[in-house]
Amino acid sequence: MSRSPAVSLLALLAAACGALPAPAPTPADLVSGTVNVFAAASLTEAFKKAGGDFEAKHGAARVQFNFAGSPTLVTQLTQGAQADVFASADQPNMQKALDAGLCENRPQVFASNRLEIVVGAGNPKHIAGLADLARSGLLVVLAAPAVPAGRYAGEALQSAGVKVTPVSQETDVKAVVSKVALGEADAGIVYVTDVRSGGAKVAGVPIPDPQNVVAQYPVVELKSATSAGSAKAFIDFLLGAQGQKDLAAFGFGPP
C-alpha cells in the first residue's frame, strides 16, 4: 500500500500522544488494526480524547483522524479517500455521503451541539443575547451560510427576529473564534464546544432554548472500511458510556 509509511508514522505519533499506556491485547479482543476516522472540525478535541481512550481499551487498535469541515470531508470521500468511519457535523452532509453510496449502513446520531455567542474575555461589549448583535458599530463575524454552523446561526437569528449584517462570513467556526480571540471582531455565533476549546481569550453568552438550534452529529461506517470490526467497535465506543463521557467533557450533549 502506497500510503503505509505515512500511516505508520501517524499511528506512531497517535500512539505517542495517547494519554494512557496501551495494555497488551487479550486473546478475546478481536479489535485490531488502524481505524481511519474522518471527522468534522468541531469534534477535534473531543475525538482526540475519545481516540486515546479507545486505544487504551483495545490495545491492538489504533485510531487515526482526519479533521476538516464536513463538506470538505464529503468531497475527499467521494473523490476516493480511504476511510473507515465518517462523523459529520450535520445531517445534510451525511446525506451527501449516503447519496454517493459511501456508507455501509445507516448513520447513527452520537452527539448533539448547541450554539452560543462567542465574545472577548470578560465580555467587554456587554452582550446579553442575540438581540444585542444588531447593535450598530458592533463587529460581528459568522460562519458562511455554506458551513453548517453558519446555517444554524442564520436559523437562530431568524427565530430571535434579529437582523445582523456580519463583517465577514468565515469558512469555519474555528476562524470565527480566532477573529474574536484576536480582538478583531466583537462577537460571533459558534458551537458551545468551540467556546469551551477557545481558551481564556474568549467567553460564551448562552442563547436561550427557544432561539437555539440543536445540531445533531451522525456517524457511519464506510464501505471503504478495511477493518470493519474495528470501525464498528469505534462507533459502539462513541455511543457507549466512556465515549459519551469524553464528548460531554468537551461540551457535547447526548444524541
Added chain:
Amino acid sequence: MRLRLERTPLGILALAAAGGLFFVLPLLGLLVRAPWPAAVSELTAPANLVSLQLSLLTSLSATALALVFGVPLAWVNARLDFPGRNLLRALVTLPMVLPPVVGGVALLLAFGRRGLLGPALAGLGIHLPFTTAGAVLAETFVAMPFLVVTVEAGLRSLDARFEDAARTLGAGRWYVLRRVTLPALLPSLLAGAVLCWARALGEFGATITFAGNFPGRTQTLPLAVYLELETSPDAAIMLSLALLLVSLLVLVGLRQRWLGAA
C-alpha cells in the same frame, strides 16, 4: 545558443516531459470535469460577477501599490550599499515562503484593531480588517516580493555605463531615471508587475485571514471558489477555470512579448 533536439540527452527529455505533465494533468482534470453546458450561466451568475469584479479591482490596486513602493525598494536593494542590506532583502522575500495564512495573522498583529498600528490607524479613521482596502493590503503583502525580486534582478543586469554617460553629458538624476534607466528596465518592470498581479489575483490565505470573507467587499474570486466547492462544486470548477484562463493568457502573452526574445 540553442541546442538541437538530437544533442539533448534523453534523460533530460524524459524528466522534462514528466515535469510538464505534472502541470498539465491538473488543468486537464478541471477541463474534463467542467460542466460545459452550464458554463455560461455559472460564470455570469451575479454573485460570481461581483467576485470577479472585486478580484480585478483588488489585484490591480495591489499591483499599483507594489509598483509605487516595490520599485524604489528594488532600487535600494540593487544599487545601495548599506549595513543590513542582506537582511532587508531576506525580509522583502519572506512573504514568498511564509504560509499566506501566517502572513494574514501577522498583518492582523500589525494593522488589526489590536495590532501595533491599529490604534493609530483608528485615530485617523482607517479600519483595514474586513474592508476592501484590507484585501488590497493582504494581496500586496503576498505579491509585492515577486515584483521586487524581478525588478532588482533587472537593475543588476542593467549596463550602468549608459547612465554614467548620460550623467557626464549633464543629465540630472531624475532625467537619467526617466530617460535612461526606466526605459531600459521596462521589460523587468512589466514582467515583475504581471507576476505580482497574477499572484495577487490568486491570493487566498492572507486575504481570508486579514480581510475576512464578505460578498462584494472582501470575497475575491479564490475565496468564492473555496466556498462554492462546499455547496456547488460545478460552479467552483468553472470559476477556477476562469481564473486559470485569465492567468494563463497573461503569462503566455508575457513570455512571448517580453521574455521570448531573451
